[in-house]
Amino acid sequence: MSKTFNVAILGASGYTGAELVRLIATHPSIRIAALTADRKAGQSMGEVFPHLRHLDLPRLTAIDAVDFAGIDLAFCALPHATSQEVIAKLPRDLKVVDLSADFRIRDPEVYAKWYGHEHLALDLQAEAVYGLTEFYRDEIKSARLVAGTGCNAATGIYAILPLLRAGVIDPEMILIDLATGVSGAGRSPKEGSLHSEVSEGYHAYNVAKHRHLAEFDQEFTKAAGRPVEVTFTPHLLPQNRGILATVYVRGEPEAVHKALAETYAGEPFMVVLPLGEAPATRHVRGSNFVHLGVVPDRRPGWVMVFSTLDNLTKGSSGQALQNANLMLGLPETAGLMAAPLFP
Numbered sequence: 085m086s087k088t089f090n091v092a093i094l095g096a097s098g099y100t101g102a103e104l105v106r107l108i109a110t111h112p113s114i115r116i117a118a119l120t121a122d123r124k125a126g127q128s129m130g131e132v133f134p135h136l137r138h139l140d141l142p143r144l145t146a147i148d149a150v151d152f153a154g155i156d157l158a159f160c161a162l163p164h165a166t167s168q169e170v171i172a173k174l175p176r177d178l179k180v181v182d183l184s185a186d187f188r189i190r191d192p193e194v195y196a197k198w199y200g201h202e203h204l205a206l207d208l209q210a211e212a213v214y215g216l217t218e219f220y221r222d223e224i225k226s227a228r229l230v231a232g233t234g235c236n237a238a239t240g241i242y243a244i245l246p247l248l249r250a251g252v253i254d255p256e257m258i259l260i261d262l263a264t265g266v267s268g269a270g271r272s273p274k275e276g277s278l279h280s281e282v283s284e285g286y287h288a289y290n291v292a293k294h295r296h297l298a299e300f301d302q303e304f305t306k307a308a309g310r311p312v313e314v315t316f317t318p319h320l321l322p323q324n325r326g327i328l329a330t331v332y333v334r335g336e337p338e339a340v341h342k343a344l345a346e347t348y349a350g351e352p353f354m355v356v357l358p359l360g361e362a363p364a365t366r367h368v369r370g371s372n373f374v375h376l377g378v379v380p381d382r383r384p385g386w387v388m389v390f391s392t393l394d395n396l397t398k399g400s401s402g403q404a405l406q407n408a409n410l411m412l413g414l415p416e417t418a419g420l421m422a423a424p425l426f427p
């Protein structure tokens with residue numbers, strides 16, 4: 085009989101924690117052994133998330149109450165800054181997939197610049213592997229600590245990284261225009277996430293200073309083998325899930341399309357649309373799939389590259405489960421092949 089692995093989900097009363105529970109509920113080889121919360125500790129998952137009432141799950145507890153002795157892997161779905169404090173206190177042989185921003189940035193000075201404080205666990209930061217599965221698969225397989233990517237960052241990186249590696253675009257001319265659903269901001273109450281602040285409107289936020297610029301710089305510079313800086317404008321979309329990035333680049337459309345198609349050939353979750361087609365968030369909703377499109381502009385030499393994913397699946401919890409599968413020696417796609425929810 086195949087082995088069953090026990091996992092803990094720290095921060096299970098948040099959106100990404102609940103999404104992990106939803107995905108793992110049908111996973112053939114993973115069992116949820118512990119779930120934690122902060123304000124909601126003591127409640128049942130069904131009370132906090134009625135859509136999960138049918139599941140037989142452990143109660144939400146404080147992190148201190150978890151016995152990690154029988155746990156094979158912990159998902160850490162906590163706010164950034166909290167995450168590094170918590171992970172620093174976990175057993176050092178425990179496999180961890182962190183969903184926060186805490187371990188994504190390799191250079192401590194760059195981290196301090198973008199996050200406004202020194203990192204509290206530099207040894208762990210040095211050890212962590214960036215969790216963009218398709219590009220770090222081999223390192224993830226043998227990693228103990230994997231840092232989940234930013235959801236906006238992943239959406240943009242999927243569109244651009246293969247083009248920089250293949251040398252088919254001008255690295256000086258990359259403009260990313262991105263729209264994200266509101267669940268990207270988490271479930272904890274915030275004025276900017278109120279219905280009355282988001283519905284019937286559309287606005288840019290963190291213009292020219294979004295934290296995910298640090299991830300873009302890091303990954304694009306590495307891919308191009310020279311410093312690359314991009315322009316990035318995120319917008320808040322009045323819908324729950326989904327991110328769509330429109331990237332303006334200089335290159336030839338056929339070469340751009342070929343680079344994406346070749347990079348993602350054989351990848352289970354990456355769908356490259358025929359040249360000339362643009363994707364839609366509604367076609368990836370609730371799934372671990374990414375849809376990419378390339379459309380030639382009417383002005384020769386300009387190309388639009390589109391990328392869309394669901395921030396709560398491929399943008400965080402689905403990616404986390406994909407990486408956990410690799411770390412536990414399980415089939416990478418286990419628990420993740422459900423088709424998107426449409427309409």
Ligand SMILES: NC(=O)C1=CN([C@@H]2O[C@H](COP(=O)(O)OP(=O)(O)OC[C@H]3O[C@@H](n4cnc5c(N)ncnc54)[C@H](OP(=O)(O)O)[C@@H]3O)[C@@H](O)[C@H]2O)C=CC1
Pocket residue numbers: 094095096097098099100101120121122123124125147160161162163164166183184185232233234235267268269270271272395396399400
């Ligand atoms: N939402 C998204 O699309 C994405 C999120 N991420 C990252 O994943 C992480 C989780 O995000 P998300 O689920 O959206 O966030 P939520 O705000 O929805 O959930 C946060 C979770 O952390 C718990 N928590 C908060 N503070 C503490 C604390 N001091 N000690 C212990 N537990 C605490 C909360 O418990 P309680 O509610 O009981 O207080 C809750 O379970 C964040 O770092 C986020 O940036 C990354 C990519 C995409």
Ligand SMILES: CC(=O)N[C@@H](CCC(=O)OP(=O)(O)O)C(=O)O
Pocket residue numbers: 164183184185233234235236237264265266267268269295318320
């Ligand atoms: C809508 C919204 O606010 N989205 C978040 C992205 C969430 C994400 O990727 O999270 P990290 O905090 O883990 O980087 C933002 O733009 O900051």
